Amino acid sequence: MKETVTDIKDLDKELLGKLDEHIATLDLTRKEESLIPTLYKAQELFGYLPHNLQWHIARQLDLPSAHVNGVVTFYSFFSEEPMGKYTISVCMGTACFVKGADKVLDKILKLTGTQPNEMSEDGLFTVKDVRCIGACGLAPVLTINEKVYGNVTPDDMDEIIESYRKGAADDKDS
Amino acid sequence: MIKTAEALNKWKQTLINERAYRLELKICAGTSCISSDADLIVEMFEKKVAEHGLNCEIEVVKTGCFGFCGQGPILKIEPDNVTYVRVKLADVETIFNEHLLNGRKVYDLMYKNRDDEDPAESEAGMAFYQKQLRIALRNCGEINPEKIEDYVRNDGYKALADVLEQNDPEALIKTMRDSGLRGRGGGGFPTGLKWQFTRASKSDEKYVICNADEGDPGAFMDRSILEGDPHSVIEAMIINGFAIGASNGLIYIRAEYGLATRRLFTALQQARDKGLLGENILGSGFDFDIEVKLGAGAFVCGEETALIHSMEGHRGEPTTKPPFPSEVGFRGKPSNVNNVETYANIPEILNKGAEWFKSIGTRHSNGTKVFALAGNIRNIGLVEVPMGTTFEEIIYDIGGGIPGGKDIKAVQIGGPSGGVITKDKLDTPIDYDSLQEVGAMMGSGGMIIMDEDTDMVEISKFYLDFTQDESCGKCTPCRIGTKRMFEILERLTDMEGTPYDLELLETLSKNVQSASLCGLGQSAPNPVLSTMKFYRNEYEDYAHRRKKTAYSIDPEKCIGCTKCKRVCPVDCIDGKVREVHVITESKCIACGACYDACPVDAIVRP
Numbered sequence: 001m002k003e004t005v006t007d008i009k010d011l012d013k014e015l016l017g018k019l020d021e022h023i024a025t026l027d028l029t030r031k032e033e034s035l036i037p038t039l040y041k042a043q044e045l046f047g048y049l050p051h052n053l054q055w056h057i058a059r060q061l062d063l064p065s066a067h068v069n070g071v072v073t074f075y076s077f078f079s080e081e082p083m084g085k086y087t088i089s090v091c092m093g094t095a096c097f098v099k100g101a102d103k104v105l106d107k108i109l110k111l112t113g114t115q116p117n118e119m120s121e122d123g124l125f126t127v128k129d130v131r132c133i134g135a136c137g138l139a140p141v142l143t144i145n146e147k148v149y150g151n152v153t154p155d156d157m158d159e160i161i162e163s164y165r166k167g168a169a170d171d172k173d174s
Numbered sequence: 175m176i177k178t179a180e181a182l183n184k185w186k187q188t189l190i191n192e193r194a195y196r197l198e199l200k201i202c203a204g205t206s207c208i209s210s211d212a213d214l215i216v217e218m219f220e221k222k223v224a225e226h227g228l229n230c231e232i233e234v235v236k237t238g239c240f241g242f243c244g245q246g247p248i249l250k251i252e253p254d255n256v257t258y259v260r261v262k263l264a265d266v267e268t269i270f271n272e273h274l275l276n277g278r279k280v281y282d283l284m285y286k287n288r289d290d291e292d293p294a295e296s297e298a299g300m301a302f303y304q305k306q307l308r309i310a311l312r313n314c315g316e317i318n319p320e321k322i323e324d325y326v327r328n329d330g331y332k333a334l335a336d337v338l339e340q341n342d343p344e345a346l347i348k349t350m351r352d353s354g355l356r357g358r359g360g361g362g363f364p365t366g367l368k369w370q371f372t373r374a375s376k377s378d379e380k381y382v383i384c385n386a387d388e389g390d391p392g393a394f395m396d397r398s399i400l401e402g403d404p405h406s407v408i409e410a411m412i413i414n415g416f417a418i419g420a421s422n423g424l425i426y427i428r429a430e431y432g433l434a435t436r437r438l439f440t441a442l443q444q445a446r447d448k449g450l451l452g453e454n455i456l457g458s459g460f461d462f463d464i465e466v467k468l469g470a471g472a473f474v475c476g477e478e479t480a481l482i483h484s485m486e487g488h489r490g491e492p493t494t495k496p497p498f499p500s501e502v503g504f505r506g507k508p509s510n511v512n513n514v515e516t517y518a519n520i521p522e523i524l525n526k527g528a529e530w531f532k533s534i535g536t537r538h539s540n541g542t543k544v545f546a547l548a549g550n551i552r553n554i555g556l557v558e559v560p561m562g563t564t565f566e567e568i569i570y571d572i573g574g575g576i577p578g579g580k581d582i583k584a585v586q587i588g589g590p591s592g593g594v595i596t597k598d599k600l601d602t603p604i605d606y607d608s609l610q611e612v613g614a615m616m617g618s619g620g621m622i623i624m625d626e627d628t629d630m631v632e633i634s635k636f637y638l639d640f641t642q643d644e645s646c647g648k649c650t651p652c653r654i655g656t657k658r659m660f661e662i663l664e665r666l667t668d669m670e671g672t673p674y675d676l677e678l679l680e681t682l683s684k685n686v687q688s689a690s691l692c693g694l695g696q697s698a699p700n701p702v703l704s705t706m707k708f709y710r711n712e713y714e715d716y717a718h719r720r721k722k723t724a725y726s727i728d729p730e731k732c733i734g735c736t737k738c739k740r741v742c743p744v745d746c747i748d749g750k751v752r753e754v755h756v757i758t759e760s761k762c763i764a765c766g767a768c769y770d771a772c773p774v775d776a777i778v779r780p
Binding site for chain 1: 391392
């Protein structure tokens with residue numbers, strides 16, 4: 001852990017306030033059972049769970065921060081790293097894999113210039129290889145934020161990624 | 175509020191009588207169809223119906239999954255009993271004008287079993303449905319999962335009312351035992367027996383837990399049930415609670431299943447509003463309520479002890495059994511854990527009787543099993559078949575065979591814990607014991623069909639990559655063993671292995687199998703051992719580094735048409751028009767694009 005782990009002054013005060021409001025509504029007689037729902041809320045608010053935020057949650061719930069960190073690192077849903085504006089989740093379930101999902105993933109990584117689970121330099125994309133998302137009828141399938149793309153090929157990706165780059169640039173201009 | 179069994183029955187009769195629509199339009203709104211714009215199609219139909227002032231005549235119903243995901247979005251019109259497939263936004267206008275307004279069927283949008291056959295009007299004519307028997311999926315595609323009224327009209331909560339009226343938990347457990355229902359999550363433990371054990375545990379508080387942490391890659395039946403018929407799971411959990419003497423239920427569901435979770439919350443609230451969940455259910459004095467716990471993405475949490483730890487707010491690591499959850503479970507209290515598909519069967523068993531259920535299937539495996547059919551198969555989707563159905567029947571009759579004129583190589587069943595069924599064993603009947611005999615297991619129901627091009631070493635590497643990543647790290651054999659196994663497989667496929675690696679892989683597999691703490695580790699080597707047993711030659715080819723990974727061109731056959739050259743994604747084919755083409759083997763990525771493009775079969779596969 002970093003040295004500044006206990007320092008929460010970099011965190012957004014307003015979001016922190018919302019998180020504390022949420023914690024106040026919880027029944028803390030079973031504080032451990034409240035941890036995962038709190039982490040959900042925190043990640044929803046902040047986008048990821050940096051160490052100082054984990055420490056803050058530990059103090060609020062009166063749990064050892066090692067326990068909080070243990071839970072955060074165990075579950076793939078929680079992220080300690082910042083995420084790009086668009087999360088591209090490529091399904092690596094068996095059905096998608098046998099239909100060439102690995103080649104689609106390679107192409108996306110090449111296009112975004114990242115490694116899995118790392119944010120791209122422009123802050124736009126985080127590419128993840130995920131477990132079966134249960135849309136095997138559309139294999140190979142990927143999602144970008146909430147939108148599902150089915151029956152994709154590596155060649156389709158140029159256009160799809162470009163459309164998001166363009167969309168982001170337009171957002172900035174307007 | 176429904177306060178008595180009689181009131182429930184009366185409500186059901188009213189619901190049946192009130193139904194006066196001329197036509198019902200059922201549109202699949204499962205995850206797969208929604209990603210093909212099914213929700214927009216629903217909206218457009220609703221708008222059209224309103225525009226024409228037909229709200230009292232035509233009802234647009236958003237249903238759960240029909241199962242035939244590869245043909246989605248699917249639309250069914252009743253009572254005309256017509257099914258349309260692959261409906262696009264542009265087709266809405268046609269269907270509305272032709273069928274709904276003028277009663278003319280749109281044959282172009284119907285499914286064809288074969289391209290040269292006449293279209294099949296309804297499910298009865300579709301080969302995909304003919305050998306299926308839907309018990310767990312009985313309401314999926316039939317009712318609107320977001321309306322409790324639809325469920326009640328189809329005998330919903332009747333089993334619960336009967337159970338509470340009889341007020342005899344022992345007799346209820348006996349019925350469950352007599353039915354022969356076994357756990358559908360993979361293990362196949364008799365459900366009635368599990369209930370009996372949990373009932374026998376003495377405690378002031380007990381819990382009913384529904385395992386909806388479906389994590390097998392390629393399996394999505396639990397999600398479909400929760401999306402299509404959430405009330406059946408809720409009803410069964412209340413019954414379970416009554417049988418074992420518990421007043422609290424918990425559903426542990428994957429966070430990735432957003433739609434299923436939302437529908438579950440809707441259904442729980444409706445049941446509470448109607449007095450079917452909560453205090454004094456149907457005036458019986460029995461209290462029961464259900465809470466939903468979200469998982470956070472860990473495959474091992476499908477293991478029941480790990481699941482319980484996760485619900486308690488810990489890392490989802492398993493602990494040794496015994497003690498079983500039926501003695502020491504959630505919050506240290508006796509808990510009964512069953513999976514979604516198991517629960518979905520229960521109301522129907524109680525409505526139709528144990529004898530009826532026992533008459534379906536084979537001697538020691540009763541009832542049906544839902545499989546998620548995927549991979550290299552024509553009809554991808556969710557199928558429910560009686561136990562004892564053979565692989566052949568599923569693949570060729572229901573699945574429509576292998577696409578692209580290719581031959582089948584094997585079937586993978588049981589996901590990362592299972593094994594392969596070879597081509598010559600496809601006549602094996604699917605039940606718990608027959609599968610065990612051929613070295614596979616039922617698992618939770620993923621069934622992946624692999625064609626002749628599939629590389630079995632790559633497949634087992636794929637599964638090992640999954641398990642070594644999902645290993646929770648608590649016990650050494652699984653944490654380190656699966657990682658080393660994966661490394662050996664990587665070495666082999668990178669052409670850096672030796673024959674000694676095969677020996678090492680086998681020994682290590684057996685050690686991991688026998689020394690791991692929980693089911694994840696114990697079954698992790700299964701895909702490796704099973705493929706090594708039946709496709710040893712493929713492993714040997716890698717071990718002796720004689721595996722060919724590049725395609726080549728037969729100079730005798732090549733006519734120099736340049737088709738292969740044009741489709742090659744890595745530009746590794748050279749040649750001029752009307753001259754023999756050549757593949758640079760070092761550059762070839764073995765994608766097979768040239769093989770499919772060649773008009774004269776001149777490409778030779780590795």
